[in-house]
Amino acid sequence: MRMASAQSVSPRVNLSFEFFPPKTPEGADKLRAVRQRLYARQPEFCSVTFGAGGSTQEGTLQTVRDILAEGVDAAPHLSCIGASRDSVRGHLRDFQAAGVKRLVALRGDLPSGYGIGGEFHHARDLVAFIRDEMGSAFHIEVAAYPEMHPQAKSPLDDLQHFADKVRAGANSAITQYFYSAAAYRRFVDDVRALGLDVPVVPGIMPITNSSQLLRFSEVCGAEIPRWIRLRLQSYGDDRESIRAFGREVVSSLCEELIASGAPGLHFYTLNQAEATLAVLDDLGR
Template structure:
């Protein structure tokens, strides 16, 4: 199985993100989505991790199943919140022993139903633990927020910390955003701190207006007023909302690739339709990776 840093060194990557379902129906939907997207030949696919490890075993199961039964290269998300160092080391050792080579190391947001704690206080601490446990096997990614982490009060400090974190990792993947300028400003800022780690932009096409506005608020992404006005004008027409969302996401992807982004990471929300349409609009090559 290839490492993501090696894939990025060879050229642009195109990747998809999924979340572990909590029900049998959700699992059936995810498997159908995977079957529909696998023929596109993604460079890699990632599987998220629930707050406080709430989807710990499902994440592990899906990642290992992808590794053993599909042609896709999986990346496992892992968060430090509500885990001891020993627990995290054990999870990493299980991935190492299963042959998984790609990890996204995250500090993690506080879950709503339990008192949070962080024995590893920063994502960079989890990166260092993954290096230690993996013994060189893992390519390790970290998250980046183009408009600043929502808990950060000073953008310049956020950029400095981001550059330090990225330098310790092999690659970054951003939260979703809506303008190419937001991504380029972040990249320029971390480069000014001497960091040249590749940062893959994350794209989430709008398919539900209220949902995307809620996600944007939680992640700190600025939701453009003009786009909001267009979508709210047709919010009772699901097909038109999806059409506009796909059109806007396609243009953002084109702008990012034209600006030299090292790839595209699609937040699928466990559905294939929008991702497949954007992929086709961009004329991306299928089943070549």
């Protein structure tokens, strides 16, 4: 087991956790137990995903209500592609009525079989709309891509899209997960060079299942360094070795990010607690 290093997480580095809405009563009970274990690490907030085209919108709102009732700030994801202004306006009112103070504003992906549609084409349009409709009622998080969004034309084009979101009114950003601290540092340097001082919080994906990680990464464009990929492949179906190696890799990454000044860590939990808690134990948090 790794011991907490000298570069352990300081109280100034905020933690946050992402969940997805459960689809069954059993899943809801399981997630409730997971949340209670993670709450012990005093997260700043917990985010809840929003399905393609708003397909999990009811589950998102219910999960957000549950988290708020448990005394923790909740930040629902809100995707806009394929949506109308009226539908987004309705979601904003529902969130405000529930006591939400923070949103994760995303373009989102269309459900399979849908063409480009709706009244929003980019996340910056959604951010601007939220500010026009709600003023400063919500703290707005947006996505950032240290290794470039998979649909961006170029790194500079992607950086400009990020800047547009910030200038439209975003307060801070959460990155896609990555395993290269250098990519994160370069992205933050590029953001600062544009005169933008918003916090950019690294998104952290614990490694517990190599085939699942490779599948996720192909879809979202996250780069798995060759040395990590080869080591994972060498373990085959040895889950214990994969988890131990994944814990070491992710803990070391987090230590490096904290040392380089990252303002927080946002864990993509996949509705599980063990891997995230193991990393936080290594960090002394």
